[in-house]
Amino acid sequence: LRVLAGPGVYRAGNRGFGSTLGWQARADIATPSIARVSLVGSARATVVPNAEGTRYRQRVLGLGIRIH
Numbered sequence: 001l002r003v004l005a006g007p008g009v010y011r012a013g014n015r016g017f018g019s020t021l022g023w024q025a026r027a028d029i030a031t032p033s034i035a036r037v038s039l040v041g042s043a044r045a046t047v048v049p050n051a052e053g054t055r056y057r058q059r060v061l062g063l064g065i066r067i068h
Helices: none
Strands: 004-010 019-028 037-051 054-067
Touching: 004 037
Parallel strands: none
Antiparallel strands: 004 019, 019 037, 037 054
């Protein structure tokens, strides 16, 4: 299990505003390795509270394999 959280700097190339501060959090969980391979599930959330007066949020779920 791994949990990460903290600030991030975000920039949108196709928008007219510069960099802005936001928050990110991520959690990963993996099964024990079998033959150097494990299954991994992850969840990630990002919030940019004020970019030109608009709040942006993103939530992502992932599933994959990890090869050691």
